[in-house]
Amino acid sequence: MGWFIAGRLLAAIPVLFGVSVVVFTLLHFAPGDVASVLAGPMASEAIKEAIRESLGLNRPLPVQFLKWLGNLLHGDFGTSLVYKRPVAEFIFEKFFNTALMAVSGALLACMIGITIGIFAASKAHSLFDRVTMAVTMVVGSTPLFWLGLILVLLFALTWRVFPATGMTSPVGGGGFLDVVRHLVLPAVAAAMPSAAIISRTARACMIETLGQNYIRVARAKGLRRNLILRKHAFRNALPPIATVCGLELAFLLTGVFFVEVVFAWPGLGNALYYAIIAHDIPTVQAAVLLIALSFVVINLAVDVLNAWLDPRIRVSTARQGGR
Amino acid sequence: MSEPLLCVEGLRTSFHLEGGVLRAVNDVSFALEPGRVLGIVGESGSGKSVTALSILRLVDPPGRIEGGRIRFRGRDLLDLSEAEMEREIRGDRIGMIFQDPMTSLNPVFPVGVQIAEVVEAHQNATREESRRRAIELLGLVGIPHPEDRFSDYPHHFSGGMRQRVLIAAAIASQPDILIADEPTTALDVTIQAQILGLLGDLQRRFGTAMVLITHDLGVIATMADDVMVMYAGRAVEQGSAQDVFERPRHPYTQGLFDSLIRLDDSPHSELRPIPGNPPVPIDLPPGCSFRPRCRHAMDICGLEVPSLLPGAGRRRVACHLASAQPASPAA
Numbered sequence: 249m250g251w252f253i254a255g256r257l258l259a260a261i262p263v264l265f266g267v268s269v270v271v272f273t274l275l276h277f278a279p280g281d282v283a284s285v286l287a288g289p290m291a292s293e294a295i296k297e298a299i300r301e302s303l304g305l306n307r308p309l310p311v312q313f314l315k316w317l318g319n320l321l322h323g324d325f326g327t328s329l330v331y332k333r334p335v336a337e338f339i340f341e342k343f344f345n346t347a348l349m350a351v352s353g354a355l356l357a358c359m360i361g362i363t364i365g366i367f368a369a370s371k372a373h374s375l376f377d378r379v380t381m382a383v384t385m386v387v388g389s390t391p392l393f394w395l396g397l398i399l400v401l402l403f404a405l406t407w408r409v410f411p412a413t414g415m416t417s418p419v420g421g422g423g424f425l426d427v428v429r430h431l432v433l434p435a436v437a438a439a440m441p442s443a444a445i446i447s448r449t450a451r452a453c454m455i456e457t458l459g460q461n462y463i464r465v466a467r468a469k470g471l472r473r474n475l476i477l478r479k480h481a482f483r484n485a486l487p488p489i490a491t492v493c494g495l496e497l498a499f500l501l502t503g504v505f506f507v508e509v510v511f512a513w514p515g516l517g518n519a520l521y522y523a524i525i526a527h528d529i530p531t532v533q534a535a536v537l538l539i540a541l542s543f544v545v546i547n548l549a550v551d552v553l554n555a556w557l558d559p560r561i562r563v564s565t566a567r568q569g570g571r
Numbered sequence: 572m573s574e575p576l577l578c579v580e581g582l583r584t585s586f587h588l589e590g591g592v593l594r595a596v597n598d599v600s601f602a603l604e605p606g607r608v609l610g611i612v613g614e615s616g617s618g619k620s621v622t623a624l625s626i627l628r629l630v631d632p633p634g635r636i637e638g639g640r641i642r643f644r645g646r647d648l649l650d651l652s653e654a655e656m657e658r659e660i661r662g663d664r665i666g667m668i669f670q671d672p673m674t675s676l677n678p679v680f681p682v683g684v685q686i687a688e689v690v691e692a693h694q695n696a697t698r699e700e701s702r703r704r705a706i707e708l709l710g711l712v713g714i715p716h717p718e719d720r721f722s723d724y725p726h727h728f729s730g731g732m733r734q735r736v737l738i739a740a741a742i743a744s745q746p747d748i749l750i751a752d753e754p755t756t757a758l759d760v761t762i763q764a765q766i767l768g769l770l771g772d773l774q775r776r777f778g779t780a781m782v783l784i785t786h787d788l789g790v791i792a793t794m795a796d797d798v799m800v801m802y803a804g805r806a807v808e809q810g811s812a813q814d815v816f817e818r819p820r821h822p823y824t825q826g827l828f829d830s831l832i833r834l835d836d837s838p839h840s841e842l843r844p845i846p847g848n849p850p851v852p853i854d855l856p857p858g859c860s861f862r863p864r865c866r867h868a869m870d871i872c873g874l875e876v877p878s879l880l881p882g883a884g885r886r887r888v889a890c891h892l893a894s895a896q897p898a899s900p901a902a
Contacts, residue, residue, distance in 0.1 A: 461674040467629055468669075469689045469740060470662030473653075483679050559679055559724045 252555055260544050267540040268320070272313050275529050285527045286329060316533070326530030330523070335534045339519070343538050346515035350504050352431055353438030354497035361443040362489060365450020370477055372455050381448065388444030392503055396437040396510035403433055413512040434511040438504045442496040449492045453485035460484070487554045494550035498543050575602035576747055576780050577626070582639035584618075584625045591853040595621040595634065597804035600879070603748065608774060608781045610795030610812065612788060612827070614849050618804040619784045620670075623750045626782070627661050628653075644747075663693040666741030670753040672733035676725035682736045683709065683721030689743040708739040713769060731762035735769065742773060749774070750782045755790065767794060788831060792816060797885065800824050803860035804852045806879060810886040820888045822865045859891070867892050 282305065283296040300306045304315065319326065325335035364384070368377045387395075404412035410432045457463065458481050466480045505517025512518075516535055523531035584596040596618045603609050611619045624630045626641055628648065641648040648660060661667075669675050676685060683705045690701035702721070709717035712735040725733060734754060741749060751770060755763035771794060774781050783794055791798055791812060798815045800808040800823065808821040819825045826845035847864040858873040859865070865872065871891050879889040 461669060461671055462677040464629060465669060465675045465737065465740075466677070468627055468661055468667040469692065470657045470660065471688060471692055472657055475692075480677050480680075484677065557679070560726050 256548050271536045280527050325534040328531045330526045330528045335530050339534045342516045342519040349434050350500040352435040353500050356439035357442035358493045361446025362450045364447040368451045369454030384444035384447050388441050393506040393510050396507050399433045399437050434507045438507050450489050453488050457481045457485040487557050494546050498546045576605045577603040578642040580640045583637045584621050585637050586634045593853045594804050599806050601799050603780050606778045607796040609797045610791035611784045611799050613801035617801040620752050623752050662689050663744045665748045666746040667750040668737050668741045668754050671757045672730050681722045686740045689740050693744045712739040730758050734766050748780045752784045807889045820893050821890045822867050823861050
């Protein structure tokens, strides 16, 4: 198992390097001149040139890239052109806020989706199954921001149960319970479409597993129906469900940007949006890189989880050397 | 003749499909006595497996048991609740093994666990007790070093070894009846012999009654005390194995024996198959289902389904020919 994880980690390095190259060059070729934005519309060419010189923008691209990469490896994401502060000082907090919403949304989506999926599969083709699958089809195709707006309308404006906005920072501020109160609506909005997709996958995987011979054998052994569902069927249906849950978490990390806008959530999405408008390239680079990094980490985690879930992989890697 | 342990009467199991109603098991009756082996023979699609699954009420929709009685120790299994079937019958009093050992074990659990769970489900045993019992059972079915192999996963075992594990799980509760649905069909010939030998040993040792389903007459000849021959969902001939083998009376049974290749056949003799194919039992024409393939077909065969008439001893034959000439000799 150890070797398996080590191999996957090594394989992630070229991916991350490739991502950093793409992020850097794409932004370099993006339209707009950083020096003009910083200096203002009235500035002379000499002033713009001085700005370029001070930021190193007039040096060859590979040199700029290597310098940026070198700084990156030292934890230096550069200085925000807008806030005039090191990007590293605020980007992690923004990322944490986004991850907080995405992870809560994904956890909620997994719990709801898997439960509905198993239940629907155990009563396949029943009325319950057909109704839930129709509902999940609709919810799964609904845009996040629209769901967010509807939740605000119902729970914040009409019934006044949860606040719609007002969240500034989850760290410090009003304490844990206050964060949870503010988190409920955005997390639910983020979770709903994912829960719908996970439930459909879970149902399909469970139905397939329930048709396997070992399920019939388990029934012939006289095991209780619940035990067969929980132990024999779910355990086998889990790897593809875990994969979809991982994909949904990855999707939510960027997908919640829309939810952040609706709920004025101080996350990475908001920060990225303003950084792009202001041509704040170091901030944009850092944000995109963090998102790419989290995709790689999530995929790695899902791979490791699936390997651990499948005794055929788990045992063969263990026999190669390190469990 | 002792009191039957299991008595199936007029069993009807149908599948309601879009193309019509498939009568997989159509008015089948038989009795199984304690300690005896009943062989059910027939081609694919003759209703052997559905008969076996019906006994444990494991027929999945769109299949449905539509009539008959399955009496076991004074109770009709068709009257029991699902919970009673799980707790008291399946895996407890009646064990079952299936055709394909490669897909019959759950790939993500160690084999020992898959035996121990039967003990836990039916015998109020603690985890440690059921573990010890599972190891004992693994040894009983001939798995070497059972202690070490308890935690191995199914993919570490060959087909024959997997079937041994499945047999261990099926007999974990010392059932009164073991149903074996083509237990050796998916295995190599040498392994087939080992598995049949094991089943025979266990059957004699514990006095377990057995329903052995197969399309292999050779298996029936070595294992079975009684035989039931099935064709298109119906039992066409029943009797003691010796009687049926020595004097097959139904033209279908005779055809089955004729189509066997014998060691004393001359090298260039032709095969003697039964002409035609078995019908799919959807909307069967009136009369005997075997009529289109039968060389003795008469007018009455197209009009009436022959009933299973009792003959001498346990012997029963469903053929108009047999009822016309009670002592018709073998062809």
